[in-house]
Amino acid sequence: MSVRVGILGATGAVGQRFIQLLDGHPTFELAAVTASESSAGKSYREAAKWRVGTPIPDDVAEMEVQPTAADALDDDLDLIFSSLPSGVAADVEPDFAEAGYVVSSNSSNDRMAEDVPLTIPEINADHLGLIEVQRDERGWDGALIKNPNCSTITMVPTLAALDEFGLDRVHVTTLQAVSGAGYDGVTSMEIIDNAIPHIGGEEEKMESESRKLLGSFDGAELSLHGAEVNASCNRIPTLDGHLESVFADLADDPSVDEVAEAMEAFPGIDLPSAPEQLIHVFDDPMRPQPRLDRNLEGGMAVAAGGIQSTANGIKYNCLAHNTIRGAAGASVLNGELLVEEGWV
Template structure:
């Protein structure tokens, strides 16, 4: 029997992607859709300005949108997917957890909280055990798990594949698609024939989230990875797919050949949304490219290429689909991990 789920912020860009991924999912059944007060009471077809590259599923289009309040979500919903703006998520997500709901959230609020697991299942599934600490400290019957920022998700799996060489210093420069800012986030006059070398708070997210993701949980607390990370973030006029240039310095010698082998052999998981292989490594020097490679593994794979030695360590490029792997798909994958681990 499928797990009944709800989507908070269902009319937004990530909410729409969540619906696209969840509607055909054999393990989940969409039972509740929430949005702003102005959308509540309308059918989803009426409330959502649909922008995803497939039609609204008929049954979803006819569902009534409710307010984003635990009292308006059916009691038999076991899992909540949150795609709320972080300011709204910070206000309402704890209320859902207090009411007993398990929340898999894409929102940026609380990602760095000491008792909130920030999870990429193929990288740090064991961090999910932080939920026991969280429940003890907060007295929740429910629980809150986060997936990282879309740009963080792009490069951290490649770093995870290289941890055996002793990560010391990492620099990443991102070339991020406009969809990462939301439909109204960047105007055409800003981005056409242009690149914007600043994305507010993005650099801090890459630098801090990556160290948390690659840290070690000792059963009581999470110790962050000691590597030094610096980031520079740029918005470019591609629609989907974050491309990133990465430089890595390691304690042990690391050749391009050894790095490629480590990435190619890095394991996937036996979860429906986890692609196999997780990391696809290109031999061609001009790959990966957003338009050509963002949908690898149904948009859930990480692509890497251009591996070479430089005076600043190993350099390579990596790419992920920012609204699938980097957002909605990451939340769904965390939901699958919660189910696999008996939280649902």
Template sequence: MAKIKAGVLGATGAVGQRFIEGLKSHPWFELTSLAASERSAGKKYREAAKWRLESELPDDIAEMTVVNVDPREVDADIVFSALPAADAMSVEPAFAAAGCAVASNTSSYRMVEDVPLLIPECNHEHLDIIKVQREKRGWEGFLTTNPNCTTIMFTLPLKPLMKFGIESVHMASMQAVSGAGYEGVPSMAILGNVIPYIGGEEEKCETEPQKILGHFDGERIINANFSISASCHRVPVMDGHTEALWVKMRDNPTPEEVRQAMLDFDPGLDDLPTSPKKALIVKDEPDRPQPRLDRMRGNGMSVSVGRIRSGIRFICMGHNTVRGAAGASILNAELLVKKGLL
């Protein structure tokens, strides 16, 4: 098939660079536009952005001219948004109204009633609400979102546990510094330290999973009926969010039943290029998963789970800027193609 033209909004930032990395040789999408703030617009990308990833910046992308974040300047059928939340509030609807599909990584519209909050392995059927969204808003295009990076890591392993009747979840996170951006946490604040507060993070973790694991009734999404209590912490790790979970379930499954449910989890998305062979990887070693050893499982798209104990308690971990950000939006876009929406 002919490649679909794709643009990145907020292309010079950390997540924007991850989008470029994931799209630069994508079999379905062609990177045709890089958009950023006025101070970057008009410059070659290599001049506008300091490339901070370990992978090489391709010469053809380095030579692309950055444009303004404006539907009239961005040549794309789908745009991947890495914008600040405040900017996204006005910009993302403008692109949807202009006929673009918007795959957003920002928090601005995640909890809006007619906007799907997607983890393809968990709730691909929620894409049906796009018809409602278009009719309600009169848009030619549409808007989809992916969850907070911390939310993604523990919602994926909760999905196969829904059959046991989840009643409550307690979660404590140990989050990498890359989640705050390159200049987000000063080195003297985090080295040899743990910061027991991340603004707005706990609120997102306590509300987003219920929407994701809820069901679409033809008109709206009905949230799943369980409670979440979260405590979020920044730790001196470069990449990879680690989370400890305590899950109370109606059917009181054994650790082995929980382990088997996770091993058997097969969302059937093997035909999507960014989808890992295993969305959930169960580790049986007593000291795994670990960020340095496990964050790049499935090219950074798998979530690793371990230490499944009675209670039910377990640890989960994944790459926060790949699975938790740019990779999540790209996987969402691939699902849009599979569903015939692009």
């Protein structure tokens, strides 16, 4: 089965990751790329300042860039991936869904909307049921589905593994790579020999999105998880890979070994881009590290380590590749889930 897909915002950093990940995909055939008006009409090679570490696929390089508008795009597409800036996406994505397109989006707008699925396939695939609610309420033939923020998606799989012990409260401090801000997001003069102890909007995203992802869906509405989540987000001079220190208060009192076993045994999902093992746990207290562990299972796995007991629960470190598992790869995986579940 071949599923024809398009990418909105294909020339940006995340858009380029989409192209890299879709090259040779067993199900998805990239049939359209869009960008701003200044790029429309050019070949992709001309429009994109290519910065991914593999060459532009030859067939994509010569593809004509189309305008990012629902009435200008080929309607013979089964699925659209969006990597648009959130301000643009908030206006554009609903137009595509209303026009009948199914949109798997990495953009931050509407993630917390009550009728929009915010999905990590291994964690809450059942939340796709919100698509029916969304279509009923908005009158759409298409649909809008989101993956979470890159820092949220690093932590939430480990929290899902801990939930069996009664997850009460979470405190997390992040050390986030510069690629999370986009190529032009942080200048070298800001970040070299430095750390920036604030990332605008990031803490709020982690605190709210985590509770939605871990929440329960009864077929009609979604209830947020009851855990309190507090985040402190920091930018550091690594290129890729968000490292996070998590302190989780638990109702039960599991041992370090029980926590490690719960993380390693947390079930994955049988989709083409999914890692065989979602969470890899290191015994070495010096791991995980961005340079060593961000590319586990093609950048789609989460690494954890440094697990220790605390007075109220457990503390540990976790890591994921922020532009693969935390962005384009997450949207691709959601797209695969949409196909598997019959929404596409």
